[in-house]
Amino acid sequence: MEVVKEKARIREIVEEARAAGRIVGLVPTMGYFHEGHLELMRRARAECDLVVVSLFVNPTQFGPGEDLQAYPRDFDRDRGMAESVGLDYIFNPEPSEMYPQGFSTHVEVEGLSDILCGAIRPGHFRGVATVVAKLFNIVPAQRVYFGQKDAQQLAVIKRMAADLDFALEVVAVPTVREEDGLAMSSRNIYLTGRDRDDALVLARALRTAAGMIEAGERDVSEISEAMQGVFDALPSVNLEYIAICDTIYLQPLEELHGEVLIAVAARVGKARLIDNMVFEVE
Amino acid sequence: MEVVKEKARIREIVEEARAAGRIVGLVPTMGYFHEGHLELMRRARAECDLVVVSLFVNPTQFGPGEDLQAYPRDFDRDRGMAESVGLDYIFNPEPSEMYPQGFSTHVEVEGLSDILCGAIRPGHFRGVATVVAKLFNIVPAQRVYFGQKDAQQLAVIKRMAADLDFALEVVAVPTVREEDGLAMSSRNIYLTGRDRDDALVLARALRTAAGMIEAGERDVSEISEAMQGVFDALPSVNLEYIAICDTIYLQPLEELHGEVLIAVAARVGKARLIDNMVFEVE
Numbered sequence: 001m002e003v004v005k006e007k008a009r010i011r012e013i014v015e016e017a018r019a020a021g022r023i024v025g026l027v028p029t030m031g032y033f034h035e036g037h038l039e040l041m042r043r044a045r046a047e048c049d050l051v052v053v054s055l056f057v058n059p060t061q062f063g064p065g066e067d068l069q070a071y072p073r074d075f076d077r078d079r080g081m082a083e084s085v086g087l088d089y090i091f092n093p094e095p096s097e098m099y100p101q102g103f104s105t106h107v108e109v110e111g112l113s114d115i116l117c118g119a120i121r122p123g124h125f126r127g128v129a130t131v132v133a134k135l136f137n138i139v140p141a142q143r144v145y146f147g148q149k150d151a152q153q154l155a156v157i158k159r160m161a162a163d164l165d166f167a168l169e170v171v172a173v174p175t176v177r178e179e180d181g182l183a184m185s186s187r188n189i190y191l192t193g194r195d196r197d198d199a200l201v202l203a204r205a206l207r208t209a210a211g212m213i214e215a216g217e218r219d220v221s222e223i224s225e226a227m228q229g230v231f232d233a234l235p236s237v238n239l240e241y242i243a244i245c246d247t248i249y250l251q252p253l254e255e256l257h258g259e260v261l262i263a264v265a266a267r268v269g270k271a272r273l274i275d276n277m278v279f280e281v282e
Numbered sequence: 283m284e285v286v287k288e289k290a291r292i293r294e295i296v297e298e299a300r301a302a303g304r305i306v307g308l309v310p311t312m313g314y315f316h317e318g319h320l321e322l323m324r325r326a327r328a329e330c331d332l333v334v335v336s337l338f339v340n341p342t343q344f345g346p347g348e349d350l351q352a353y354p355r356d357f358d359r360d361r362g363m364a365e366s367v368g369l370d371y372i373f374n375p376e377p378s379e380m381y382p383q384g385f386s387t388h389v390e391v392e393g394l395s396d397i398l399c400g401a402i403r404p405g406h407f408r409g410v411a412t413v414v415a416k417l418f419n420i421v422p423a424q425r426v427y428f429g430q431k432d433a434q435q436l437a438v439i440k441r442m443a444a445d446l447d448f449a450l451e452v453v454a455v456p457t458v459r460e461e462d463g464l465a466m467s468s469r470n471i472y473l474t475g476r477d478r479d480d481a482l483v484l485a486r487a488l489r490t491a492a493g494m495i496e497a498g499e500r501d502v503s504e505i506s507e508a509m510q511g512v513f514d515a516l517p518s519v520n521l522e523y524i525a526i527c528d529t530i531y532l533q534p535l536e537e538l539h540g541e542v543l544i545a546v547a548a549r550v551g552k553a554r555l556i557d558n559m560v561f562e563v564e
Contacts, residue, residue, distance in 0.1 A: 019301070166419050
């Protein structure tokens with residue numbers, strides 16, 4: 001496995017591979033890998049001839065007062081993990097390589113970017129859409145892999161890729177969870193002591209919804225109230241939202257039908273956590 | 283020459299050509315061709331193995347009250363002209379092919395988009411940057427051709443292409459003028475009777491500046507005042523701006539040095555006209 005810092009070099013590698021008829025996969029990440037990232041990489045490894053993981057803690061998707069400086073980093077460990085699943089390249093640019101002086105373009109997906117997490121993190125999805133558009137051009141892969149855990153990010157990127165006519169397939173990979181149900185996240189490192197137990201409330205609320213849907217409940221407000229009750233029982237956790245919506249426009253549903261996204265966000269100690277489940281409702 | 287309406291089809295054609303090692307050129311246009319467009323096409327024809335001209339009157343770059351409906355169109359004439367210079371393909375999509383239901387992404391170049399013409403046409407350069415980013419992905423050419431006549435558009439597109447890491451070269455082609463100096467424009471069709479004579483004031487003001495620079499003048503306000511004087515002599519023409527600026531950020535210059543853009547915009551009768559000259563000043 002090779003570490004590449006320059007845009008021109010990784011593009012050359014990918015273009016050569018594509019000219020030779022190979023399928024290239026890209027796994028965009030911010031590093032500090034966990035089993036969720038490894039799952040993205042394994043899936044890409046299984047489906048593509050050449051796999052690039054990009055590792056870039058993108059400053060433009062962090063707001064003022066967010067955890068850009070504190071965001072966990074461990075490049076050597078990440079390199080070892082990527083190597084262990086047989087990846088070909090890590091693209092690990094410096095911020096100055098991605099945002100040279102004079103940089104002034106952004107990509108924005110209207111509607112999807114200022115709701116849910118976007119309402120709490122203004123500018124976040126603009127930063128995501130912009131850096132991902134850049135990565136799509138720097139690493140011209142046929143297949144790109146994103147985690148279902150970041151459901152809104154996934155919706156934003158799918159929409160951006162379709163709207164701007166990027167010639168690639170966005171592949172969504174299911175959320176990987178700890179044994180007790182906590183969704184894997186690089187930010188779980190912030191959870192200490194009691195926070196780690198409290199954090200289970202997100203998955204617990206989602207499982208509550210899952211159980212109700214399984215049992216035939218189709219009333220959105222009933223499900224929402226039951227989930228709210230799960231959070232109410234744990235006042236140390238600061239619930240940001242419970243959303244029951246469609247998976248494409250992320251608009252609130254009045255009745256459960258088709259592909260339904262149930263997503264939650266909450267502050268647990270110093271961590272801001274998100275989780276979701278997708279249901280196919282008849 | 284073939285006319286292609288579908289994005290998927292033109293991309294397939296271009297990808298096949300590139301896989302065979304051919305150089306592909308793209309000439310994005312809104313049609314109603316004149317000698318300026320032909321010059322772009324001839325240049326592309328001379329430099330590339332396969333040349334696609336896109337012909338799409340992009341609704342998102344017209345503001346409310348602008349001339350989207352009135353914008354001149356003559357597809358059969360355009361097809362004949364493109365054929366006469368030996369082009370390979372016209373990509374001529376319907377608006378619904380470019381902006382299907384649910385479309386909600388835009389590309390914006392900050393700083394460059396809200397000055398000069400952008401101050402008068404809010405949203406215009408956002409519409410331009412967005413459709414051009416789409417065209418870059420739909421027709422993945424190595425070389426794309428734009429006219430120097432639209433100097434601000436050229437600056438916006440060069441910046442967008444660099445910022446979003448599109449792997450292509452943006453080629454600027456010099457403005458083509460009528461014998462009397464009027465810059466070619468599809469909108470010159472709006473000029474009738476006396477307006478046609480009045481329209482020469484833009485080129486006249488630019489030639490005044492050129493003469494002064496040639497004679498050694500380096501004082502921006504002297505040049506600007508002299509140009510203003512040329513417009514003042516023709517009160518039927520409504521001057522929008524005279525800009526003396528750099529060619530990259532389009533920021534006003536205090537002294538003439540290096541590559542200098544002098545640009546003017548004015549309303550002449552029903553037409554809004556722009557023109558410019560670029561000077562290399564020692």
